[in-house]
Amino acid sequence: xxxxxxxxxxxxxxxxxxxxxxxxxxxxxxxxxxxxxxxxxxxxxxxxxxxxxxxxxxxxxxxxxxxxxxxxxxxxxxxxxxxxxxxxxxxxxxxxxxxxxxxxxxxxxxxxxxxxxxxxxxxxxxxxxxxxxxxxxxxxxxxxxxxxxxxxxxxxxxxxxxxxxxxxxxxxxxxxxxxxxxxxxxxxxxxxxxxxxxxxxxxxxxxxxxxxxxxxxxxxxxxxxxxxxxxxxxxxxxxxxxxxxxxxxxxxxxxxxxxxxxxxxxxxxxxxxxxxxxxxxxxxxxxx
Amino acid sequence: xxxxxxxxxxxxxxxxxxxxxxxxxxxxxxxxxxxxxxxxxxxxxxxxxxxxxxxxxxxxxxxxxxxxxxxxxxxxxxxxxxxxxxxxxxxxxxxxxxxxxxxxxxxxxxxxxxxxxxxxxxxxxxxxxxxxxxxxxxxxxxxxxxxxxxxxxxxxxxxxxxxxxxxxxxxxxxxxxxxxxxxxxxxxxxxxxxxxxxxxxxxxxxxxxxxxxxxxxxxxxxxxxxxxxxxxxxxxxxxxxxxxxxxxxxx
Ligand SMILES: Nc1ncnc2c1ncn2[C@@H]1O[C@H](COP(=O)(O)OP(=O)(O)OP(=O)(O)O)[C@@H](O)[C@H]1O
Ligand SMILES: [Mg+2]
Numbered sequence: 001x002x003x004x005x006x007x008x009x010x011x012x013x014x015x016x017x018x019x020x021x022x023x024x025x026x027x028x029x030x031x032x033x034x035x036x037x038x039x040x041x042x043x044x045x046x047x048x049x050x051x052x053x054x055x056x057x058x059x060x061x062x063x064x065x066x067x068x069x070x071x072x073x074x075x076x077x078x079x080x081x082x083x084x085x086x087x088x089x090x091x092x093x094x095x096x097x098x099x100x101x102x103x104x105x106x107x108x109x110x111x112x113x114x115x116x117x118x119x120x121x122x123x124x125x126x127x128x129x130x131x132x133x134x135x136x137x138x139x140x141x142x143x144x145x146x147x148x149x150x151x152x153x154x155x156x157x158x159x160x161x162x163x164x165x166x167x168x169x170x171x172x173x174x175x176x177x178x179x180x181x182x183x184x185x186x187x188x189x190x191x192x193x194x195x196x197x198x199x200x201x202x203x204x205x206x207x208x209x210x211x212x213x214x215x216x217x218x219x220x221x222x223x224x225x226x227x228x229x230x231x232x233x234x235x236x237x238x239x240x241x242x243x244x245x246x247x248x249x250x251x252x253x254x255x256x257x258x259x260x261x262x263x264x265x266x267x268x269x270x271x272x273x274x275x276x277x278x279x280x281x282x283x284x285x286x287x288x
Numbered sequence: 289x290x291x292x293x294x295x296x297x298x299x300x301x302x303x304x305x306x307x308x309x310x311x312x313x314x315x316x317x318x319x320x321x322x323x324x325x326x327x328x329x330x331x332x333x334x335x336x337x338x339x340x341x342x343x344x345x346x347x348x349x350x351x352x353x354x355x356x357x358x359x360x361x362x363x364x365x366x367x368x369x370x371x372x373x374x375x376x377x378x379x380x381x382x383x384x385x386x387x388x389x390x391x392x393x394x395x396x397x398x399x400x401x402x403x404x405x406x407x408x409x410x411x412x413x414x415x416x417x418x419x420x421x422x423x424x425x426x427x428x429x430x431x432x433x434x435x436x437x438x439x440x441x442x443x444x445x446x447x448x449x450x451x452x453x454x455x456x457x458x459x460x461x462x463x464x465x466x467x468x469x470x471x472x473x474x475x476x477x478x479x480x481x482x483x484x485x486x487x488x489x490x491x492x493x494x495x496x497x498x499x500x501x502x503x504x505x506x507x508x509x510x511x512x513x514x515x516x517x518x519x520x521x522x523x524x525x526x527x528x529x530x531x532x533x534x535x536x537x538x539x
Pocket of ligand 2: 340341
């Protein structure tokens with residue numbers, strides 16, 4: 001190990017602080033901004049006509065971001081695992097399928113993917129499959145469940161296209177993570193499974209994937225955190241998640257700094273809880 | 289012998305592509321052998337002779353180029369059903385144990401019994417208990433492989449293969465990765481298995497095991513079977529110069 005140079009660290013730190021103070025003073029005298037933090041809380045919760053506390057825009061956006069990130073991470077893990085496995089198979093067709101998916105998904109700007117999925121799935125597929133109609137015709141409780149788990153029935157088609165976009169985009173990275181994990185598993189594990197007569201599915205389900213997931217849990221957590229952050233781009237198709245709500249509030253109140261600082265903090269809370277949970281899970285996993 | 293062989297290998301050939309357009313490596317060349325029920329066939333020969341490759345062809349871990357392998361009347365070909373049947377009937381023990389590290393001893397042994405043989409939980413428990421007794425590690429049933437010594441791990445691996453109730457057992461240098469003091473505990477299990485009448489094909493450098501438990505020696509060199517003799521005859525009077533040279537080195 002190299003000896004740490006604390007002197008250098010100290011000098012850099014002091015220089016940064018001085019630069020910060022300088023910028024702060026310049027900004028402070030340069031333009032005046034009247035902070036109005038008091039206006040923010042009402043966007044978290046509001047009190048309706050009958051006196052009940054209701055979630056307001058920020059909280060609703062927060063929930064949508066959570067739901068969207070959860071489902072797209074889950075879907076990304078499923079897609080990524082399948083594709084990651086295909087990528088490592090001996091069969092040329094399997095490998096090409098995995099490779100093609102990964103290359104296309106990783107080399108397309110996510111914003112472009114969103115539009116493709118939005119206009120294709122959102123407008124055509126959901127209509128063709130009758131998903132839109134199905135969602136609109138659900139019973140009261142059905143609509144309640146759908147809203148709780150996904151989104152309001154009227155917006156379900158958009159929500160699905162956002163979910164698919166994120167899943168396909170993040171899935172490519174998951175596939176590469178899984179491929180790395182698979183390649184780190186000793187050949188003997190595959191050979192022993194084969195020799196015991198296990199089917200290919202059982203081999204992956206019981207022997208290989210449990211080992212892979214344990215190994216790549218930190219990277220998968222990182223990817224889930226990326227998904228949370230990347231989910232903000234679906235605001236472009238009017239999914240009412242956190243960033244979208246931020247833009248709405250900003251447009252009506254001009255509380256630029258308060259809103260974006262608040263939203264940054266909310267994303268931060270989300271990602272930090274996720275990595276804390278992952279660290280906790282890692283600690284709980286049996287060591288072998 | 290008049291009965292039909294349980295393993296019948298005819299004109300087996302296997303090559304590996306050489307690295308980067310280099311000429312291909314002949315790993316197994318024109319091998320023809322019949323192995324009968326209850327025989328313990330010990331395969332010996334210098335490094336690179338093709339012993340492992342021959343063994344791995346027997347359960348389909350390696351595809352061969354030409355020739356035929358018939359095990360218990362099932363030809364090993366590209367029919368998935370045949371291959372599966374042979375994988376069930378042929379147990380294999382590896383040099384590096386290859387236990388599943390995330391599973392306990394119980395789960396390691398039980399997995400294929402439950403998923404492939406489709407036994408009930410109760411039957412599976414009985415089989416596991418019986419086999420662990422046989423290999424002498426009843427007290428480690430809930431341990432993970434990493435908590436066992438090498439010798440114990442290999443004995444669990446043997447139990448795991450036996451749990452499928454195979455007709456043939458293959459051993460590829462089962463004791464080569466072990467510390468010297470643990471070799472005999474594994475060899476003892478293998479000797480007992482031989483005594484019980486299991487048909488075994490054993491690649492090993494342990495000449496003591498070959499003498500004591502073996503019934504036949506296959507001496508391989510450059511992919512070919514140079515000598516195929518009864519154990520007593522082979523050690524008393526090897527026919528070929530290559531076998532003599534090899535023996536003088538290992539004994
Ligand atoms: N997967 C492979 N790819 C390329 N060549 C291989 C492969 N496996 C084996 N070979 C080659 O085939 C020949 C036979 O190898 P094999 O492992 O069967 O020998 P062995 O008798 O088991 O030797 P050892 O005693 O060292 O285990 C060797 O020349 C080896 O380099
Ligand atoms: Mg070998």
